[in-house]
Amino acid sequence: MRHNEMVYVTPLPVRIWHWLNAFGIVTLCITGLQIRFPDYITVFGAYKAAIRLHNTAGTVVSVSYTLWIFYYLFVARSLIKLYVPTLDDLKTGIFRQAYFYFLTYFLGKPNPHHTTPDSKFNPMQKAAYLVIMLVLLPLVIVSGILLMYVAPLRELFMLLGGIKILVGSHFLLACCFTAFLFVHIYLATLGHTPLAHFKPMWNGWEEEEVIDDEGTETTVASASDTKPAGKDVI
Numbered sequence: 353m354r355h356n357e358m359v360y361v362t363p364l365p366v367r368i369w370h371w372l373n374a375f376g377i378v379t380l381c382i383t384g385l386q387i388r389f390p391d392y393i394t395v396f397g398a399y400k401a402a403i404r405l406h407n408t409a410g411t412v413v414s415v416s417y418t419l420w421i422f423y424y425l426f427v428a429r430s431l432i433k434l435y436v437p438t439l440d441d442l443k444t445g446i447f448r449q450a451y452f453y454f455l456t457y458f459l460g461k462p463n464p465h466h467t468t469p470d471s472k473f474n475p476m477q478k479a480a481y482l483v484i485m486l487v488l489l490p491l492v493i494v495s496g497i498l499l500m501y502v503a504p505l506r507e508l509f510m511l512l513g514g515i516k517i518l519v520g521s522h523f524l525l526a527c528c529f530t531a532f533l534f535v536h537i538y539l540a541t542l543g544h545t546p547l548a549h550f551k552p553m554w555n556g557w558e559e560e561e562v563i564d565d566e567g568t569e570t571t572v573a574s575a576s577d578t579k580p581a582g583k584d585v586i
C-alpha cells in the first residue's frame with residue numbers, strides 16, 4: 353500500500369544559502385556572458401556596470417559559500433554523511449539511480465531512493481553535489497578573486513602561465529555551472545510531482561511516498577522529523 357509522509361529535510365540556513373547562491377550564480381552567468389561577449393550582449397547596459405555587478409554577485413556567492421561550509425561542518429556536522437557517496441553508492445547506487453532517471457521514471461516506477469533527514473540525496477545527487485560544492489565552486493571562487501586583483505598579482509599570474517590560462521579556466525568553470533544549472537533544474541522536476549523537490553527548498557518539508565509491505569509500517573525518519581502529509585507548514 354502507498355501513502356505519503358512529510359519529512360523535514362532542509363533546515364532554514366540551507367534554504368537561505370541555496371536561494372542566495374542560486375540568484376548569485378545566475379547573475380554571475382549572465383553578467384559573465386556580457387563581459388565575455390560585450391559586442392553581442394548588453395543586458396546590464398554599460399560594460400563597467402556588468403563588471404561591477406559581476407564582482408558584487410561573486411562576493412555574495414563567496415560569503416554565502418563560506419557560511420554554507422561552516423554550517424555543514426560545524427553546526428549540522430553532516431557534510432560527510434549527506435554529501436559523500438558510500439562504496440555501495442559508487443558500485444551500484446549511481447547506476448540504479450541513472451536507470452531510474454533514464455528509463456523507469458518514464459514507466460511510472462517509484463524512485464529507488466527514499467529521502468530521510470540522514471540520507472536526503474540519492475547517489476547521483478551526492479556525487480554531483482560533492483563535485484560542485486567541494487571542487488568546482490571553490491575553484492571558480494578562487495579564480496574569480498584572483499581576477500579581481502590582476503594588477504597587484506601580475507607576478508603570480510606569470511608564474512602560473514599567464515593571465516590567459518586563468519581567464520580560460522574561469523570561463524570553462526562558468527560553462528560547467530551553466531550546464532549543471534540546466535541538468536539540476538530538470539532533475540529537480542522528476543519528483544512524484546513536478547514540484548515535490550522544490551517544496552522542501554521553500555518550507556523545509558518533503559512529501560515522501562512510502563510503500564508498505566502488506567500493512568507493515570515503513571519508517572522514513574524519526575517521529576520528530578515526520579508528520580502525515582497534507583498538514584500546513586509554517
Ligand code: HEM
Pocket residue numbers: 361362366370373374375377378477481484485489533536537540549550553
Ligand atoms: C535557479 C537556480 C536553481 C534552482 C531552481 C535550484 C533548485 C533546487 C532544488 C529544487 C533543490 C532540491 C532538490 C534537490 O536536492 O535536488 C536544490 C537543491 C540543491 N541545489 Fe539547487 N537550484 C538552483 C541553483 C543551484 C546552484 C547554482 C547550485 C550550486 C552551485 C545549487 C546547488 C544545490 C545543492 C547543493 C542542493 C542541495 C541542498 C541541501 O539540501 O543541502 N543549486 N536546488
